[in-house]
Amino acid sequence: MITAVELGLIYAIVALGVYLTFRILNFPDLTVDGSFTSGAATAAILIVNEVNPFLATAAAFVVGAVAGLITGLLHTKGNINGLLAGILTMIGLYSINLRIMGGANVPLLGEDTVISALRGVAGTGWNSVLVLVAVALVFKLLLDWFLHTDSGLALQATGDNEQMIRSFAVSTDRMKIIGLMLSNGLVGLAGAVVAQFQGFADIGMGIGLILVGLASVIVGQAIFGTRVVIQATMAVVLGAVIYRLAIQFALNAGLNPNDMKLMSALLVIAALLLPQWKGFRRIAQWRKGRSALDAAAEATLTSEANVPGKKVG
Amino acid sequence: MLRISDVSKTFFPGTVNERRALVEVNLGLAAGDFVTVIGSNGAGKSTVLNTVAGRIGQDEGKVELDGRDVSKLKEHQRAAQVGRVFQDPMAGTSPHLTIEENLSLADKRGRPRGLALGVTKAKRERFAEALKVLELGLEDRLKTKVGLLSGGQRQALSLLMATFSQPKILLLDEHTAALDPQRAELVTRLTKKVVEEQQLTTLMVTHNMAQALEVGNRLIMMHEGRIILEVPEGEKSKLAPEDLLAEFAKIKGAVIDDKTMLQ
Numbered sequence: 345m346i347t348a349v350e351l352g353l354i355y356a357i358v359a360l361g362v363y364l365t366f367r368i369l370n371f372p373d374l375t376v377d378g379s380f381t382s383g384a385a386t387a388a389i390l391i392v393n394e395v396n397p398f399l400a401t402a403a404a405f406v407v408g409a410v411a412g413l414i415t416g417l418l419h420t421k422g423n424i425n426g427l428l429a430g431i432l433t434m435i436g437l438y439s440i441n442l443r444i445m446g447g448a449n450v451p452l453l454g455e456d457t458v459i460s461a462l463r464g465v466a467g468t469g470w471n472s473v474l475v476l477v478a479v480a481l482v483f484k485l486l487l488d489w490f491l492h493t494d495s496g497l498a499l500q501a502t503g504d505n506e507q508m509i510r511s512f513a514v515s516t517d518r519m520k521i522i523g524l525m526l527s528n529g530l531v532g533l534a535g536a537v538v539a540q541f542q543g544f545a546d547i548g549m550g551i552g553l554i555l556v557g558l559a560s561v562i563v564g565q566a567i568f569g570t571r572v573v574i575q576a577t578m579a580v581v582l583g584a585v586i587y588r589l590a591i592q593f594a595l596n597a598g599l600n601p602n603d604m605k606l607m608s609a610l611l612v613i614a615a616l617l618l619p620q621w622k623g624f625r626r627i628a629q630w631r632k633g634r635s636a637l638d639a640a641a642e643a644t645l646t647s648e649a650n651v652p653g654k655k656v657g
Numbered sequence: 658m659l660r661i662s663d664v665s666k667t668f669f670p671g672t673v674n675e676r677r678a679l680v681e682v683n684l685g686l687a688a689g690d691f692v693t694v695i696g697s698n699g700a701g702k703s704t705v706l707n708t709v710a711g712r713i714g715q716d717e718g719k720v721e722l723d724g725r726d727v728s729k730l731k732e733h734q735r736a737a738q739v740g741r742v743f744q745d746p747m748a749g750t751s752p753h754l755t756i757e758e759n760l761s762l763a764d765k766r767g768r769p770r771g772l773a774l775g776v777t778k779a780k781r782e783r784f785a786e787a788l789k790v791l792e793l794g795l796e797d798r799l800k801t802k803v804g805l806l807s808g809g810q811r812q813a814l815s816l817l818m819a820t821f822s823q824p825k826i827l828l829l830d831e832h833t834a835a836l837d838p839q840r841a842e843l844v845t846r847l848t849k850k851v852v853e854e855q856q857l858t859t860l861m862v863t864h865n866m867a868q869a870l871e872v873g874n875r876l877i878m879m880h881e882g883r884i885i886l887e888v889p890e891g892e893k894s895k896l897a898p899e900d901l902l903a904e905f906a907k908i909k910g911a912v913i914d915d916k917t918m919l920q
Contacts, residue, residue: 493774494771497775501754510733512818
């Protein structure tokens with residue numbers, strides 16, 4: 345239980361990154377599958393080579409941001425479809441990650457890590473959970489703050505109405521690149537912490553990560569709402585913890601760990617399909633009295649697959 | 658202030674859909690000029706505006722803003738000096754951001770956007786003051802998401818935002834066409850007011866002849882990518898809608914004549 349919550353709080357940073365691209369920029373970024381492992385690999389190899397673990401974790405942020413930069417350049421300057429740009433970077437990173445690690449995994453047994461530092465300060469009980477809560481909140485608050493600065497508002501508008509924000513002299517290309525860099529930086533950093541948490545970096549640890557991030561964002565926002573940014577980011581953090589607890593619960597109930605990815609995929613599909621079901625929408629509106637706008641935001645998720653002209657209200 | 662020299666633009670060149678949208682268009686606006694542009698569908702009115710804004714690159718010719726050649730600048734680079742209101746009331750604002758956040762975005766046009774907070778107490782007071790001009794009560798709804806406003810309210814806000822940081826030139830692309838008559842009247846009135854107050858150099862496309870005569874000091878009529886009539890300052894006030902209709906009829910006659918000739 346405590347382990348699940350701890351892991352959930354670390355994955356909350358991934359979820360915040362995915363929220364930034366997926367919700368704010370309206371950009372389904374698959375780079376994260378690769379940049380997560382890149383962050384883990386970078387931090388692991390630095391730690392094995394006696395670099396300060398906090399410095400190594402910061403380096404993972406930078407490496408993740410570079411991955412985001414590549415996707416951003418492919419998409420904006422190369423005019424490559426966003427999904428494909430992310431996939432290209434992700435696939436390319438697989439080889440790079442193997443190069444960084446010099447093999448398929450790097451064990452961190454007995455090394456000084458940020459997690460061993462945490463255990464030294466707060467042990468393994470609820471105290472350490474409290475520390476991780478504080479860490480997750482710091483990232484959440486930093487993101488809240490950034491999104492309300494002049495740059496952050498321009499970033500939000502880029503995902504909301506590109507034509508409009510361009511007519512106010514903002515380079516939407518630049519905003520997308522900044523968003524992708526920040527997002528993948530956060531994901532890389534989270535990858536570094538996860539590697540230190542589990543005691544190794546592994547080439548396969550990022551596979552399917554986009555679904556973990558999406559599930560956290562969608563589940564959290566479905567439960568806690570998205571009315572304003574500070575509420576939406578809080579929902580994302582809580583969503584990551586809930587997702588981790590759900591997995592823990594499923595495993596305890598005897599689910600085969602090999603089926604986990606399928607379960608994640610089914611969970612995301614359910615979260616995307618349910619809001620389209622009329623009965624569910626009526627319940628949700630009745631229960632929360634949500635604004636039409638929130639429902640519209642919900643609809644944008646599925647809009648590409650939507651029947652043209654179908655109103656979601 | 659604005660000079661368009663020999664600008665030509667052809668869409669889909671070399672295909673069966675080839676369309677010459679602009680043919681060697683020349684147009685100059687002095688500071689403070691308010692020019693209305695009329696013409697039938699496909700006459701090239703919107704293309705002129707889009708060429709000035711940089712949304713469409715011209716094939717030939719030059720666009721100068723305030724004496725500076727901006728022909729090669731990108732849309733967002735030109736936007737530092739160009740304010741725009743679109744026909745679609747949804748196009749000029751960001752629906753998921755609040756009224757005050759939208760105004761903050763407009764406020765920063767042409768200035769570097771850093772890590773200072775977008776909305777502060779001082780700014781909020783300034784925004785509320787500016788919103789009072791619209792007489793829509795929006796100054797009391799600063800934290801309302803713009804997506805919840807009606808089309809007329811959004812278009813009025815778009816107009817305020819487009820003119821908020823005093824652009825060198827204001828481009829209005831049939832910005833009242835999608836509104837009901839009452840709202841259109843309001844937005845037209847606001848347009849006159851704000852252009853007058855700020856002495857904005859303005860280029861306005863419209864379908865509505867009465868509106869084209871009501872506002873502005875000059876008028877041009879376009880047809881098939883060419884400017885076919887220029888009404889200078891002073892003469893415009895003497896024109897009546899019938900005169901413009903007569904001009905339109907002349908073009909139509911010319912078209913028929915051409916066809917007859919071909920047969």
